[in-house]
Structure formats: structure tokens, C-alpha cells
Amino acid sequence: MPEEQIRARIYNPNRPPAEPGSRPTITELEREVRQLHENQTPQTREKLTTVTYQYWAPFNYPNVVMELGREELGAEVDGDGVEIDYPPIGAITIAEDKPIISVTVIGSACTPLGFVMLNAEPIEWKYPRTGIKMKRDKLWGQHVNVRLWNRGVDEAWREAGLSCARFDVPPSRKVTIMGGCAMDVGGLAGKPQGLDAHYCFRTIRVTVVEE
Amino acid sequence: MTEEQIRARIYNPDRLAAEPGGKLPRTELEREVNRLYENQTPQTREKLTTVTYQYWAPFNYPNIVVELGREDLGAEYNVDGVELDYPPFGAITVTEDRPIVGVTIIGSACTAPGFVMLNAEPIEWKYPRTGIKMKQENLWGQHVNAKLWRRGVDEAWREAGLSSAHFDIPPSSKVTIMGGSAMDVGGMGGAREGLDAHYCFRIIRVTVLEG
Numbered sequence: 001m002p003e004e005q006i007r008a009r010i011y012n013p014n015r016p017p018a019e020p021g022s023r024p025t026i027t028e029l030e031r032e033v034r035q036l037h038e039n040q041t042p043q044t045r046e047k048l049t050t051v052t053y054q055y056w057a058p059f060n061y062p063n064v065v066m067e068l069g070r071e072e073l074g075a076e077v078d079g080d081g082v083e084i085d086y087p088p089i090g091a092i093t094i095a096e097d098k099p100i101i102s103v104t105v106i107g108s109a110c111t112p113l114g115f116v117m118l119n120a121e122p123i124e125w126k127y128p129r130t131g132i133k134m135k136r137d138k139l140w141g142q143h144v145n146v147r148l149w150n151r152g153v154d155e156a157w158r159e160a161g162l163s164c165a166r167f168d169v170p171p172s173r174k175v176t177i178m179g180g181c182a183m184d185v186g187g188l189a190g191k192p193q194g195l196d197a198h199y200c201f202r203t204i205r206v207t208v209v210e211e
Numbered sequence: 212m213t214e215e216q217i218r219a220r221i222y223n224p225d226r227l228a229a230e231p232g233g234k235l236p237r238t239e240l241e242r243e244v245n246r247l248y249e250n251q252t253p254q255t256r257e258k259l260t261t262v263t264y265q266y267w268a269p270f271n272y273p274n275i276v277v278e279l280g281r282e283d284l285g286a287e288y289n290v291d292g293v294e295l296d297y298p299p300f301g302a303i304t305v306t307e308d309r310p311i312v313g314v315t316i317i318g319s320a321c322t323a324p325g326f327v328m329l330n331a332e333p334i335e336w337k338y339p340r341t342g343i344k345m346k347q348e349n350l351w352g353q354h355v356n357a358k359l360w361r362r363g364v365d366e367a368w369r370e371a372g373l374s375s376a377h378f379d380i381p382p383s384s385k386v387t388i389m390g391g392s393a394m395d396v397g398g399m400g401g402a403r404e405g406l407d408a409h410y411c412f413r414i415i416r417v418t419v420l421e422g
Contacts, residue, residue: 013368018363029292037288045272048416056350080212099415127291127413128365129354131347132321133372137351168375170414 006065006093006102007176008121010131050101052207057081057096059204064091074110074196080143081107081202085119090198094206099123099171102207109181110188110196114139116165116179120172125167136171139163142181161175171209177201185193217276217304219332219387221342231376243341260422261312266305266415268292272349274303285407291354292318293415298328300408305417310334310382313418317375321407322394325350327376327390331383343380350374353392354411373413382420388412 019023036043058077059066069075069085076083084090094100105116116139120132141161142152154160169175179199216404219329229235234247270277270290280296287294295301305311316327329349354365365371375383380386390410 002310011365015365016366020363022363023361024363024365026290033268033290033292034288036271041271043267043271044276046264050263075421109325127362129351130371130373131227131366133352135351135372138349166375166377168317168377168416170317190325 001065001069004120006067007091008093008119008132008172010119010121010133012125012128015128016123021210024128026128027125028203029126032054032126042079045154048101048108050207051098051207051210052102053096053205053207056203058090059201063095067091074184074198078200080089083110083198084179087178088198091178092175092201092204093176094204095173095174096206096208098208098209100169100206101171102166102175102205103175103199104164104166104205104207105177106162106203106205107179107199107201108141108143108162109139110142110145110198110200111182111184112140112142112159113137114141114163114179114199116177116199118167118169118178119176120169121174123171123173127170134167134169136165136167137180139165139168139181141151144150145196152169157183175206177204212274213410214278217278217387218302219304219330219343219359219383219385220332221332221344223336223339225336226289226339234256235339237339238336240335241338243337258422259312259420261418262309262311262421263416263418264307266417268413270303270412270415276307278302278304283297285409289411293322294409294411294417297408297410298389301388302389302410303415304385304387307315307417307419309419309421311384311386311417311419312380312382313416314378314380314386314388314390315375315415315416315418316377316412317373317392317416318348318390319352319354319373320410321342321353321356321409321411322393323353323370323390324348324353325352325390325410326375327388327410329378329380330359330387331380332385333383334382338381343379343383346374347378356407358377373381388415 278299
């Protein structure tokens with residue numbers, strides 16, 4: 001399946017493209033906030049009954065697509081999770097039948113600080129100027145590098161640890177998660193696999209609306 | 212209604228004022244932690260059963276007050292949400308019948324990074340030295356500026372995106388939310404509305420105790 005079909009779309013497919021240099025034409029749905037304000041339409045709050053699903057590495061679930069990326073550059077499935085290639089090459093996409101309103105990622109950087117990015121495809125394309133694209137950066141916590149591990153350094157070492165990133169999103173049907181970490185100056189003396197700018201995904205929790 | 216009556220109070224109204232230069236007299240309730248410790252009083256954990264309510268822009272709900280702020284400085288209702296004046300002028304206050312224990316904001320900065328602030332009025336004024344005042348900053352994600360939008364730049368542009376901020380708070384009856392974004396060096400050649408240091412609020416989720 002091509003990447004365009006796997007991943008969450010980040011722009012409104014129902015809006016006609018703009019003429020070069022001119023403003024895009026917003027759809028009727030995209031006018032809603034202004035209309036509600038101008039008409040002073042009373043709104044009714046929604047009560048959210050939710051359930052959270054937990055997914056674990058290596059993410060062998062029928063509703064999850066994991067794109068590992070370039071293994072020759074160090075992307076791998078390892079003892080701590082799935083160390084996907086950095087964006088936009090590596091990605092994990094999750095589709096749910098019910099509206100997704102929150103996503104939590106737990107994992108560790110190869111070389112801190114780590115970052116996690118999220119794209120989501122909304123149930124309704126109502127807001128024109130953002131797309132659902134989010135980012136959490138400056139995430140503390142790294143797994144013990146394999147070369148240190150091979151010399152006997154274990155997870156008690158002060159720099160070993162995890163990070164978590166929580167994203168609250170407008171109701172969405174699909175999310176694509178990516179991540180990475182610092183491009184350190186160290187490594188394997190210029191070998192491509194020494195870059196190690198990955199993020200290792202361990203657990204993903206997806207909260208959906210039940211009713 | 213005055214601003215003082217609309218917004219969540221951030222100091223204990225039951226505590227007497229201090230003498231000039233003297234120590235503030237604590238209320239009986241404000242001595243509780245020390246008393247529980249000194250008496251080694253056994254405590255019983257509380258089980259929280261919660262429900263989350265979802266509110267959408269433009270926030271025409273009977274239990275919400277929107278103070279938009281100075282429209283001549285760019286505060287507005289637009290297609291992506293409610294772009295409040297920066298603190299302390301613009302604010303959204305939500306009141307609930309049940310104790311509020313969590314608040315989530317979804318929106319976008321005008322000029323990233325954005326920030327969101329929260330004040331809350333506790334059910335019990337038991338802790339003297341903080342007030343419920345919180346802040347989340349360095350929020351990635353901005354909506355496409357109107358001037359770029361008119362030239363055909365849409366939400367696929369790499370800088371367009373959303374942010375979310377989640378606050379867990381002591382049980383409270385009322386919350387006041389404010390926000391803003393960076394005071395950029397660009398803009399409109401000194402025109403006041405070019406400052407654009409706002410945050411555009413789209414969704415507010417409020418979690419309250421049910422039982």
C-alpha cells in the first residue's frame with residue numbers, strides 16, 4: 001500500500017486547491033465557528049465516555065501499520081521496542097473504528113533529547129488552518145547504548161530512562177506517529193549507522209470515545 | 212458582572228489579611244497537613260469516578276464566559292477557534308457543578324511557540340502558599356497566518372499545526388483559562404494588530420468527579 005494511503009492525511013481533501021497566489025476556498029463546514037458566533041447559537045456540551053487501548057511493541061496488530069524505515073541506518077526492532085527511522089521515513093499508523101481523542105507514547109531516545117510527532121486525520125474537516133499536527137520535544141530518557149551494554153552498563157546507569165508524550169487531539173479516525181532524537185557528534189566515526197538519531201517506541205495508548 | 216466575579220479566584224478569601232510586614236495568619240483548614248502528620252492520622256485513599264465534558268469554540272455554553280479582549284489588537288472569533296487577547300485581558304472561564312480534576316486545551320498559537328495558563332478555584336482552601344495557577348509553555352504548532360492563507364498557503368505547510376495542554380488540578384469549582392504566543396519581531400511594520408501574540412482556543416475538555 002502506498003504511504004499516502006497508510007498514513008493520516010493532514011489537509012482537507014474536500015477543499016478545492018487554491019489558484020496560484022490566491023486564497024484557498026474554505027468549505028461550508030469550515031465556516032462553522034464564525035456562523036455559531038454570529039448567530040449566537042446555543043451549544044450543548046458533549047459527555048465523553050472513553051476507553052483506552054494499549055498497544056505494545058512490536059505492534060503486530062491488525063489495525064496498526066509499522067513502517068520501520070532504513071535498517072542500514074540503524075532502524076530496528078530490539079529488546080526495548082521498535083526503533084523506527086527518523087521522520088518522515090519511519091512511522092507507526094493506528095486506525096480505530098471509534099473517534100480517537102488522545103494518544104500517549106512511551107519510549108526512549110537513542111541519544112537524548114528525544115521528540116515525538118503526531119499527525120491525525122479528523123472525523124470532520126472543520127478547521128482550515130492547522131491540520132492535526134503536533135510535536136513534543138526535549139524528552140529526557142534514553143536506553144543504554146548497545147556498546148555500553150556490551151561492556152556491562154545496565155539500566156541502573158543514571159542516564160538510562162524512558163519518556164512519555166501525551167497528545168490530546170480533536171476526534172480522529174487515524175493517527176500517524178513518528179519520532180527521533182538528537183544528532184549527536186559521537187558515534188561510529190562516520191559510519192552511517194552511527195548516527196543513532198532514533199526514538200524507540202515501546203507502548204502506545206489510544207483513547208477513543210465509546211458513545 | 213465584574214472580572215473579579217467571573218474569573219476563578221487564586222487566593223483564599225477566608226484568610227485574614229496580614230498586619231503590614233507580619234506573617235499571614237493561616238486558617239484552621241490550612242493547618243490540616245501538619246495536624247494529620249503530627250497526630251499520625253490514618254488516611255483513606257479516594258476512588259475517583261470521572262466524566263469528561265467536551266466544549267467547542269465559540270463556546271456558547273451557559274456555564275462558560277468568554278472574555279475576548281481587545282479586538283483592535285487582533286482578538287477575534289475565526290474559523291479555527293477563539294483567538295483570545297493575551298493575558299490577563301482575554302480569558303475563558305468554565306464553571307461546573309461537580310469538582311473539576313482535569314482540564315485539556317486543544318488549539319494553536321498565532322506565532323509559535325504558544326503557552327496556556329490556568330487558574331482554578333478550589334473546593335476547599337486548604338493549602339496556603341500556591342494558589343491553583345499553572346502554565347504549559349513551549350507549545351509547538353501554529354495556524355497559517357491570514358496573510359499567508361490569502362496567498363494560497365494551506366494547512367499542509369510545515370509550520371501549521373496544533374498543540375494540546377493537559378492540566379491535572381486539585382478538585383475545583385471553576386477554572387479560568389488564558390493563553391498567548393510569542394511576541395515575534397515580524398508583523399505589520401509597527402501596526403498594533405501586527406503583534407499577533409495570541410493563542411486560538413478550539414476545544415476544552417473538562418473532567419469532573421461523578422460520585
